[in-house]
Amino acid sequence: MNSSVNFSFDPSWMETLHAPFMVNAALAGLCIAVAAGVMGYFTIARHSTFAAHALAHIGLPGATGAVLFGLPVSVGLGVFALGGALVIGALGKRATQREIATGTVLAFATGLGLFFARLSTSASQQMQSILFGSILTITSSQIIGFLIFDVLLILLVTIVYRPLLFSSLDEQVAQAKGINIAVMNVIFMAMMAGVITIAVPAVGTLLIFALVVTPAATANIIVASPFRAMILAGALCLVSIWGGLVLSAMFPTPPSFMIVSISTVLWAITKFVASRRS
Amino acid sequence: MQEHPAQECIVFKDASVERSGRIIWSHGNFSIPNGTVTAIVGTNGTGKTTMMNAELGLIPLKTGSATILGKPAGKANESIGYVPQSYTSDIDSNLTAEQSVLLGLTGTRFGLHITTETERRKAYEAMDFTGIADKAHMRLSQLSGGLRQRVAIAQALVADPKLLMLDEPLANLDLASQRATVHVLARLNHELGMTIQVVAHDLNMLLPILTGAVYLLDGHPHYAEMNTVLDADLLTHLYGTTVQVVTTPQGDMFVTPSADEPQDVTPDTHNAEDVAKFHHHPGQTEDTHSDSAMKRTEGGRAS
Numbered sequence: 001m002n003s004s005v006n007f008s009f010d011p012s013w014m015e016t017l018h019a020p021f022m023v024n025a026a027l028a029g030l031c032i033a034v035a036a037g038v039m040g041y042f043t044i045a046r047h048s049t050f051a052a053h054a055l056a057h058i059g060l061p062g063a064t065g066a067v068l069f070g071l072p073v074s075v076g077l078g079v080f081a082l083g084g085a086l087v088i089g090a091l092g093k094r095a096t097q098r099e100i101a102t103g104t105v106l107a108f109a110t111g112l113g114l115f116f117a118r119l120s121t122s123a124s125q126q127m128q129s130i131l132f133g134s135i136l137t138i139t140s141s142q143i144i145g146f147l148i149f150d151v152l153l154i155l156l157v158t159i160v161y162r163p164l165l166f167s168s169l170d171e172q173v174a175q176a177k178g179i180n181i182a183v184m185n186v187i188f189m190a191m192m193a194g195v196i197t198i199a200v201p202a203v204g205t206l207l208i209f210a211l212v213v214t215p216a217a218t219a220n221i222i223v224a225s226p227f228r229a230m231i232l233a234g235a236l237c238l239v240s241i242w243g244g245l246v247l248s249a250m251f252p253t254p255p256s257f258m259i260v261s262i263s264t265v266l267w268a269i270t271k272f273v274a275s276r277r278s
Numbered sequence: 279m280q281e282h283p284a285q286e287c288i289v290f291k292d293a294s295v296e297r298s299g300r301i302i303w304s305h306g307n308f309s310i311p312n313g314t315v316t317a318i319v320g321t322n323g324t325g326k327t328t329m330m331n332a333e334l335g336l337i338p339l340k341t342g343s344a345t346i347l348g349k350p351a352g353k354a355n356e357s358i359g360y361v362p363q364s365y366t367s368d369i370d371s372n373l374t375a376e377q378s379v380l381l382g383l384t385g386t387r388f389g390l391h392i393t394t395e396t397e398r399r400k401a402y403e404a405m406d407f408t409g410i411a412d413k414a415h416m417r418l419s420q421l422s423g424g425l426r427q428r429v430a431i432a433q434a435l436v437a438d439p440k441l442l443m444l445d446e447p448l449a450n451l452d453l454a455s456q457r458a459t460v461h462v463l464a465r466l467n468h469e470l471g472m473t474i475q476v477v478a479h480d481l482n483m484l485l486p487i488l489t490g491a492v493y494l495l496d497g498h499p500h501y502a503e504m505n506t507v508l509d510a511d512l513l514t515h516l517y518g519t520t521v522q523v524v525t526t527p528q529g530d531m532f533v534t535p536s537a538d539e540p541q542d543v544t545p546d547t548h549n550a551e552d553v554a555k556f557h558h559h560p561g562q563t564e565d566t567h568s569d570s571a572m573k574r575t576e577g578g579r580a581s
Contacts, residue, residue: 045371159388166385169371169378172362173433176334176355177386220372224417229372 009251016249021136025202025255028138029241031146032199032211037234038157039195040216041226042188045168049213050099051088051189054106056196056205058084060113063130063200067123068116073130074142074197081193084109089189090182133204133256135245146198153191160187165226202241203256210260211237218267221274236266287312287441287473288333290499292342295325295332302328303494306342308501312440315467315474315487316501320494326477327363327445329492329499333475334360334443347440354441359434361427363445363477375421375429376414379404382433404432408462424455431462442466445477448484456483463487 016022043052059081066076088102117127129137157164167174167184175181195212196205203211215236219229244259286309294304302325310316318326331337332344335352344351346358359382371378379401384391405411408428418426427447434442447463448456464487466472478484481491490503 045373158390162381162385162387162391165373166381169373169381169385170362170430172336173360173382174385175336176358176360178355179386224372224374224415225377226373 010249013249017246022245024138024140024143025135025245026242027143028135028146028202029238031143031150032202033234033238033241034150035153035195035198036212036215036237038153038230039192040212040233041230042164042168043213044216044220046188051102052192052212053209054102055081055084055192056200056208057106058109059196059200060130060205061109061116064113064116064123064127067126068120073126077200078197081196082190085189085193086186089186131204131206133202133207135202135255138201142201149194149198153194156191164188203259207256207260210263214263214267215240218270221270285311287347289345293339293344294341295328295337296340303497303499306499308492308499310501312473313471314489317476317478317481317484317488317491319478319481319491324494326494330443330445330477357440359439359442361430361434361444361447363449371418374415374417375405375410376401378418378429379432379436382436400436404436407435408432424451424458427451427459428462441473443475447476448478460484460487
């Protein structure tokens with residue numbers, strides 16, 4: 001990750017793609033794309049994009065703190081993101097009132113993450129990969145964890161799909177029809193914490209928006225059906241990650257940069273084409 | 279449509295509601311029959327929406343009871359179609375009108391569920407009734423406030439409710455959309471015999487279809503049939519500003535005198551008996567109002 005950015009073409013890029021770390025990165029990308037595609041749609045439908053962004057930052061002190069105590073980064077990240085998710089979820093969906101509180105907690109958490117990182121050299125070294133991701137260092141055991149999470153996520157979404165969608169569309173009507181809004185909120189935020197925990201190793205806490213929210217936003221422009229939008233968002237996410245891996249092998253650059261760039265360019269082109277049509 | 283044995287749709291007995299330690303209203307004693315179209319009226323902050331929420335069982339009563347369709351408030355919600363106020367302004371959803379309406383039918387189901395042909399047909403019928411069947415595949419975010427309102431009503435209708443509740447259904451709508459919404463409500467009441475209740479702060483547009491009103495006055499809800507409510511003195515007391523009942527060839531309406539009131543209309547106030555004599559609502563729709571009458575009313579109420 002310390003490579004200096006130069007856009008010189010690497011002729012041996014095909015070999016790089018066949019390296020074990022690249023295969024792991026590709027598999028991790030597939031797992032992340034599945035989770036991000038599903039959650040991205042609901043994040044936008046529930047107007048919770050800022051909360052998603054904030055959750056990743058709330059996970060930061062957990063990640064650096066875990067390194068401090070010699071625990072795996074994803075454990076600390078997951079625990080903090082889940083804790084933050086449950087608090088935000090319990091506070092309810094009144095987004096307009098929550099933005100200031102969420103933003104304040106976000107800033108504080110980032111500062112706390114930095115503080116923990118400075119307490120130990122190993123945490124300090126890992127800081128950059130937590131902030132910006134290091135998809136090339138993902139291990140096989142991490143991938144198994146991602147896979148298990150994907151299965152659990154899809155099972156849970158299958159169960160709560162319609163009530164979650166209904167409560168995203170109109171909370172008051174859903175509540176009148178007997179859906180427990182508080183439970184839906186907590187389930188959604190807990191799923192979000194999980195997705196963040198598996199996506200941060202790829203692009204880091206700072207760039208996660210481009211992986212979870214941006215592909216879903218692009219998909220929303222192209223298709224209207226929630227199910228199709230989730231499939232397309234997952235596909236766009238996968239194209240971004242795999243494309244980013246290939247491009248960063250061809251032109252040695254940080255993969256996170258390429259992943260985020262592809263995701264953003266796809267969104268910008270779609271947005272432009274849609275605006276020309278209407 | 280009215281399989282329910284009891285004639286009363288909404289019954290309040292000594293009901294009161296408290297929020298943050300403050301009594302919003304109390305001594306609610308009234309019963310509203312099935313098949314009626316009633317408005318909950320009152321000035322801002324008198325607890326109109328609170329009353330609707332209490333009827334839906336979303337907020338508890340402090341004292342007394344509210345019985346809706348023969349069951350305690352909140353227990354009969356599957357037979358109630360509810361259209362909250364937020365619908366026209368807040369919703370910026372990517373869902374299509376059809377998907378939104380279908381959620382009214384299937385939105386509370388957990389687990390895997392493939393939408394059936396029967397469900398699609400029901401959704402189509404509901405959209406056809408509110409006149410948005412041709413917009414079925416448009417996204418809510420692409421629809422105007424008036425059309426979204428009708429999507430919301432279709433979503434409430436699709437589950438065959440006996441009672442339809444709408445919170446400020448005409449707020450933020452232009453005149454044409456207001457008329458279209460009132461027309462849909464009139465047909466629901468006349469053709470399907472549905473009991474309808476609306477929260478409203480401006481009754482003029484609804485007058486042709488209203489059979490009665492719950493008015494929140496001095497912290498107490500009262501129910502009265504329309505000929506009693508349409509009394510200038512009561513309305514003046516209710517709104518805390520001078521309200522006059524004006525009779526025009528197009529029907530009754532009430533206005534608050536203001537600077538921009540047209541000069542060519544002579545306000546004509548009546549007492550309750552007078553109004554009862556010439557106020558006739560059944561079978562009359564908003565179409566009987568002329569455009570000029572509408573505009574004049576709007577101007578008069580703008581104060």
